[in-house]
Amino acid sequence: MNANIDISNIVLKTKRLVLRPWRQEDLDDFFEYASVDGVGQMAGWTPHQNKEESQQILDSFIDHKKTFALEYDEKVIGSLGIEEYDEVKFPELSDLNCREIGYVLAKDYWGKGLMPEAVKEVIRYLFEDVKLDVILCGHFLNNKQSARVQEKCGFRHYAFGKYETRFGTVEDDETNILTKDEWLNKSYQSV
Numbered sequence: 001m002n003a004n005i006d007i008s009n010i011v012l013k014t015k016r017l018v019l020r021p022w023r024q025e026d027l028d029d030f031f032e033y034a035s036v037d038g039v040g041q042m043a044g045w046t047p048h049q050n051k052e053e054s055q056q057i058l059d060s061f062i063d064h065k066k067t068f069a070l071e072y073d074e075k076v077i078g079s080l081g082i083e084e085y086d087e088v089k090f091p092e093l094s095d096l097n098c099r100e101i102g103y104v105l106a107k108d109y110w111g112k113g114l115m116p117e118a119v120k121e122v123i124r125y126l127f128e129d130v131k132l133d134v135i136l137c138g139h140f141l142n143n144k145q146s147a148r149v150q151e152k153c154g155f156r157h158y159a160f161g162k163y164e165t166r167f168g169t170v171e172d173d174e175t176n177i178l179t180k181d182e183w184l185n186k187s188y189q190s191v
Contacts, residue, residue: 002084003097003132008065012125014117019068019080022061026069029076030054033106042143043104044165070105070118078105080118082126085136089161090175096133099126100175103149110145116152123153127180138163138175150176154186 012019022030031054033039035047048054061067061079070078085093085100101122105115119137126132137155139146140163155176163173 001094001097002087003099003130005066005082005099005130007068007082010068010125012068012121014121016072017114017118017121018071019118019121020071021065022058022067022069022076022079024058024062026076027051027055027058030058033077033108034104036107039104039107041165041167042140042146043102044140044163044167044171046167068118068122070114072109072114077109078103078115078118080122082122090136090159093134097131098134098136099130099132100136100138101126102137103146115149119149119153123178123183127183133180135178136175137178138173141172141174147174154178154183156182 008021010021028051031048031051034054034057035049037047040047048057061069066083067079067081069076070080080101080103083100083102085098087094101119103115103119123135126135135155136158137150137153139150155178157174158177159175161173161175163171165171
């Protein structure tokens with residue numbers, strides 16, 4: 001089942017990043033990376049066309065209290081959301097506390113190891129503080145960077161499927177899984 005999440009008072013820190021709730025003053029940084037071609041498409045959404053579009057989504061991030069802003073050198077460069085997983089698609093997880101994570105990183109920061117660093121810290125938070133049993137994470141099959149992040153963080157294959165994007169395409173995707181027991185028994189929890 002989907003566990004309750006409220007990150008409105010949570011701040012996580014890694015060696016290089018601060019993961020914190022979104023604030024209204026993050027709008028310019030958000031629009032800067034969300035409007036770049038090639039960023040959103042990897043997650044199923046089109047580049048933001050204007051700040052009004054970014055403002056609506058920023059308001060949603062703040063209201064729903066489940067998405068971290070990734071701050072690097074006092075600049076927001078991405079997001080990491082703790083989303084509800086599809087309980088109908090995965091009924092076998094109904095007796096476990098679960099969530100699904102998703103993430104986006106500004107193109108200028110790809111390939112620097114920042115996203116695995118952020119994901120590992122959120123995994124630690126979700127297993128140790130929120131007491132989840134299972135975390136799911138998915139990616140489009142053609143998104144090799146996201147697949148690599150998940151592999152580095154200890155996720156393993158769970159299911160293949162189809163995902164309808166916000167721009168009307170249907171993409172082949174893979175859902176990966178990490179259980180608390182697997183995480184405790186491996187060195188993935190170190191950042």
